[in-house]
Amino acid sequence: MPARSEEELVEELKREHPELLVEAVIHRSKRVSIVAKREKILELARLLRDKYGFTHPVSAGAVDYIKEGRMQMIYYLMNPESRFMLMLRVDLPRDNPRMPSMTQVWEAMSFHEREAWEMFGIDFEGHPNLTHLLLPPDWRGGYPLRKDFKGEGVTP
Amino acid sequence: MTEPEVKPEVMRISWGPQHPMSGQTRILIDVDGEVVRRIIADIGFTHRGIEKILEKRTFIQGIVPIERMVMADTANIALGYVQAVEEALGIEVPERAKWIRSLICEMGRINSHLYAFGLQVECTGYFPAVFLWTTVDREVLLDLFEKLTGARWSYSFFIPGGVRADLPEGFRDEVKRAVKYLRRRFQDYWDAMVENPLFEMRNRGVGILSREDAIRLGATGPVLRGSGVDMDVRRDEPYAAYGDLDFKVITEKEGDCLARLKVRFHEIEQSLNIMEQIADEIPGGPVRTKVPLFPRSKPGVEALSRVETARGELGVHIFTDGGMKPYRVKINSPTLRNMYVFERLAELDKVLVADLPVILYSIDPWYLDCDR
DSSP states (O other): OOOOOHHHHHHHHHHHOGGGEEEEEEEETTEEEEEEOGGGHHHHHHHHHHTSOOOEEEEEEEEEETTTTEEEEEEEEEOTTTOOEEEEEEEEETTSOEEEOGGGTOGGGHHHHHHHHHHHOOEEETOTTOOOSSSOTTOOSOOTTSTTOOOOSOOO | OOOOOOOTTSEEEEEOSSOSSSSSOEEEEEEETTEEEEEEEEOOTTOOOHHHHHHTSOTTTTHHHHHTTOGGGHHHHHHHHHHHHHHHHTOOOOHHHHHHHHHHHHHHHHHHHHHHHHHHHHHHTSOHHHHHHHHHHHHHHHHHHHHHHSOSSOOOOEETTEESSOOOTTHHHHHHHHHHHHHHHHHHHIIIIITOHHHHHHHTTSSOOOHHHHHHTTOOTHHHHHTTOOOOHHHHSOOTTGGGSOOOOOOOSSOSHHHHHHHHHHHHHHHHHHHHHHHHHOOOSOSBOOOOSSOOOOEEEEEEEEEEETTEEEEEEEEEESSSSOSEEEEEOHHHHHHHHHHHHHHHSOEEGGGHHHHHHHSOOOHHHHHO
16 A cells, blocks of 8 residues: 555545544645544554554654643654654643553654653653653752753752 | 663673763663673763753754754754754745755765764774774865864854855865765775675674664664665755755665665765765855844744754754744754664674674764763
8 A cells, every 4th residue: 555645644534533633734745743632642643553654753752831731742753655754742731741652552752752751741651661761860850841940959 | 760670690781881982871781691681771971951952042042052962963963953943934045055055964974974984893893993094084074174164073054044154265176176085095995894804794694673673663864774774864855955966875675783884885975976066066146145143933833854964864843932042942863763773672683792882883873962
């Protein structure tokens, strides 16, 4: 089966799986965003990997929208055939950022989720080894990439 | 990182954090006799928080900290950031500036590959001289950088809207002379090392990464192409002048250390061809458009720029909020992805302790890039 183009992917997802999505948009050529529902993200991720061929994980990271009281976790994915960048996004409430770990689908998201965990405090349920990656093991200074991080009391 | 428990049947060796060959990182190795059972990459010793620093700098000030990610390859890293800023702020770049950018990026790629090449040979333990050869030969490129940008390393030459200066007089001829010299030297390298049976013995069939695993584990750059996956951002999503240039994407199907080395070797040849093409065909015109010193962004814009650095794909994702500084900059670094592949290699293939340095340096790790 040939790989789907940006338009075909967005069209097909909207038509066949509207219950999994909040929205799907094409920003420009080779940049596609899919915002998933938090409770359905695992299902959508498996679908993307197995049916749509997004087998190549690129990266993952989060953004803290402090004024809106939410955080957004972004997974960067690629299909080695079609080679456009798919950004799978999920909005999380800022006071309780929890979501299922995508390592169950893409094993290589492990490092990126550990980084998001220590930098933003996002809890990934089902991650095999949620420990500090870049920060020291005895770090008590809070979450550095959150917008309300003041940098006080960073030394243990 | 908190150290995971050691199983009773293995012994744990800690390699690093003081300079395991190059840079600071710690590799924990669980060995059962000569065989490596598990590799744990304990990274983060050079974490400087570049993503946070960039939130506190204006768009143009950000060029300096982000260049510190990879010193050997600053041009490609800076280009990733500058292109993202240009897309987010809607800045146009003149054609000649794009060509100059490509020229410097290819010179940077050769510079970085030379370093990787020298280190991998050093790891095999046979040729202490070769690392010195590559170090001497990169002087040719550093001199060209100095002439063009005023600095040998971290030149901050790319700015939103173009490049800082035009090519100096006679620069195109000097590029051609350098290409000619380097071509001759690379023939020597090939004869002395890649064709050498001793060198081949230490590299062939070592640290094999299959095509499926390379895709599944998110490898990138020469590691991915060394496993036969045909992906290169320069061709897949042409930026700068790459759409107008003629070059091949190099792949090798074996997926071992020798394949990764050969990919780098042939990529250097392609880069030399590109340099020559640019010296011959560069169009005229201005090299920068006027951009205010403190450009202001529109709120809620985001731009993801992808470039192919020497180590693989770099992504810089900028989010704006209407201020003079980026709201958030997410950097997708290539070495972080390749380090995960390295961690998993002991499970995919039989790895001996003696081969570990060669395998580690065949992925060309740059820990500053990994930790950001």
